[in-house]
Amino acid sequence: MNQQLKNRFNELEQQAQDIAATESTKSGAYSGVYQHIDADVILGWCVKAxxxxxxxxxxxSEHFKSFVEAEEPQSYEDSPTRFKRVLSVFRAAKEDFEGGYLTTMRNLVQAxxxxxxxxxxxxxxGAGYPLPAAVIAGVVLETTLRDLCAQSGLVPGKLSKMNDDLAKAGRYNSVVQKQITALAAVRNSAAHxxxxxxxxxDVKAMIRDVERLLGMWLS
Known part of the structure; x- marks a missing residue:
């Protein structure tokens, strides 16, 4: 998923450069001389961005909100000026994405x-309900594995398959893989x-272990 987004950022950056290169000088009876980029081309790029x-x-996010705000046309501005404004926001988001800052922020919220x-x-x-406690801990574990798969370019699936795929991809070692297998067994029993x-x-240890794994993956 991250690689796909990175590729898309690069594609739209190249498209933006191509669009900027189409800037031309025009003149009108009332507007005088002004710079011009086709408004429909800008609109199409903005929708994709x-x-x-x-x-x-x-x-x-601030990036998305700022982009939407930057799209709003200002009085007496030409199309290249508006395009440069939205492009500045886009490039700021691209830089933060490539630097890993967006992932870090998402991880903090998720954690x-x-x-x-x-x-x-x-x-x-603690209130004497181990079954729902195990189910909740299992949901947290499975959701986290799905996110790890997405980050690693793997297709999410059943918990056991994601566990195997992530271990094969080197996201964690065989010791962690076996631990997750044990946690999944408790989760499956509780779910049924x-x-x-x-x-x-078992449930107490499960909650503790899931919390520890989250600390490893989302820190």
Whole structure:
């Protein structure tokens, strides 16, 4: 996924350079001499760039919001000026993406969400509900593996397959792979309501191990 986004950033950067090269000088009876780039060409590029920023940065990000704001035409400005403005925002987002800053921000938010869910699982376990606690911890684990697959260019699937694929890709070693296999077994038993196949201590260890793995992957 990250490689696809990187490629798309590069494609749109090249398209932007090609568009900028079409700038020409025109004149009108009322407007006088002015610089011009075809408005429809700019619009098409902006739609593609906006879609990319929505995916790579998120619609609530400063990059996306600034891009949408930059698209708004200003009074008495020519099309090249407007294009340069949106291109500046696009290039700022591209730089942050390539520097890994967008991934870091997403990871921080994700880590906070997952921490809250694991705290909920811990509270359920403490209240005597090991089954839902194990299910929640399992969801956090599976969601994280899906994200790791996307980051590694792997196709997400069932938890066991993602675990095997990530280990083969070198995302983590065989020790971690075996640990995740054990965690997945508890998660599967809980998901099917087989409370006799795991203990309260198993769930407690599961929550602790998932939290530790998150610390490794999302830090």
């Amino acid at each position: 906006r879609n990319l920023l929505s995916t790579a940065c998120g619609r609530e 906070e969400v997952f921490t809250t869910e694991l705290e909920q699982a811990d509270e359920l376990l 309501g087989k409370v006799d196949e795991f203990t309260r201590e």
